[in-house]
Amino acid sequence: MAINFNQVGFTYQLNTPFATQGLHDVNFTMPEGKFTAVIGHTGSGKSTMVQHLDGLVIPTAGEITIAEQRIVPTTKPKELNKMRAHVGLVFQFPEAQLFEQTVLKDVMFGPKNFGKTATEAEAAAKRALRTVGMAEKYDERSPFELSGGQMRRVAIAGVLAMEPDLLILDEPTAGLDPAGQEELMTLFARLQKERHLTVVLITHQMEYVAQYADHVVVFEGGTVVKEGTPAKIFDDVAWLQEKQLDVPIAKQFADKLATKGVTLDTVLDIDALADQLAEQLGGSAHVH
């Protein structure tokens, strides 16, 4: 599902004394079937933008296009129910949405709401649980008996079971241990490739952006300040530092080598860096 924002603005509590601007003049395009990363500071408007992608809030200015659905300030929330069935949204700390008596029932909740029969929903739920690596023995357990990492997986399965075309991930790995983070990111990247999903990832971890993203959108102060390929975004180190955004380790390393006279092609992830270095030193490509 291709996504386009055209001059989108959103004001919280419009027409009250509490009115505050969330977004203004937001323009960007997220290509269909690609992995798009959204980066920017806390409070830069990323999460507000995400709520627009699922029609949870309606913009107060401008126009959004998500596949065939057009959303303008006069759009009624009801009109968006159909679109929502094709969008999977994993919020920050999604384990807060668990409520059912068993893991399986909780994962079935989404598909059932969008009109699947109980049998279809159960099949979809089981597939989703296995995809996120939850063994069958947990199906009948209460979600509240699980560990934090397992709860996160169940909550993500609850979104994947809806079998969305557009998967939005709002800092899905926050608060997990490094191994858990790595596993989840590998899973998302694999799903994106296998199912040709359009993935939107909000993150503070530039390593993931460098490694997985095809396209990057940078938010600041409620609007988009830059958009492009990771190579383009990470090229201007001075600009990134001014925006207080990190530079991927591989790029930092390559830049340091460059000052010592070792020239490499643009690299963003460690594997590519290792390959280039091995080649220059006359060794064979390393095994990934």
Added chain:
Amino acid sequence: MFTNMIIGRYMPGNSWIHRLDARTKLILSVAFIFVVFFANNVAGYVVAIAFTLLSILLTGLGVGVFIRGVRPLMFLMFITTLLQLFFVQTGDVLWHWAFLTITTDGVTNSIAVFVRFMLIIMFSTILTLTTQPLAVADAMESLLQPLKKVGFPVAELALMLSIALRFVPTLMDEAESIMNAQRARGVEFNEGNIISRIKAFVPLLIPLFINAIKRAIELGDAMEARGYRGGDNRTKYRVLTWQKQDTIAVIGFIVFTVLLIATKWL
């Protein structure tokens, strides 16, 4: 969906009423509920309405805010008024159908109840709109001090109250984010018949309760870790001080009360 609630919300400002001591506002708001019952004729209600309007104008927030604040309670007021209208059986009969009877006393009573209700809500709204919730808790603690002598846990009660008030916005935010997460999973709040609407709230309420309990346990641990013990000899960052304007407010209120009682003989 919670953004239109005025009740219980503090609106910052620097009006004469904002600057009054929270204790003054608390005592006068409670006193008003009783005093307003002295009004039992048109003159009495005119005095009560005039006093409420004057107080509202002194907050500098505009009458519109108060009217919006009353709106969510309209349904309750309407029901109470209807009950009065149909259940008061004294006076001349104006209209009769099956078991329903409307009498002159019923009409006057229901108007009186409506006006009284309206005034009490508006007057209490003055307290909540112009006083920070924590100041209200402090005021309550200060006013309950005498009960300490008979072993009443005043400090604990005040702590409970301030924690409860402190977490209202947090829980509201959390409710909103859980609601969004469930809407993303296809729950439609505020749609369908009453039963499906009530059912839609289960996926909201269960996580909300679980998170609230977790949060309470964490808060308790954090307080104990920092050595919190009950109220003995604790000093306060914000000290409540009685000032000239508070005396003026109390005198103004006494004058109003006397006037209201005097209307009896009009």
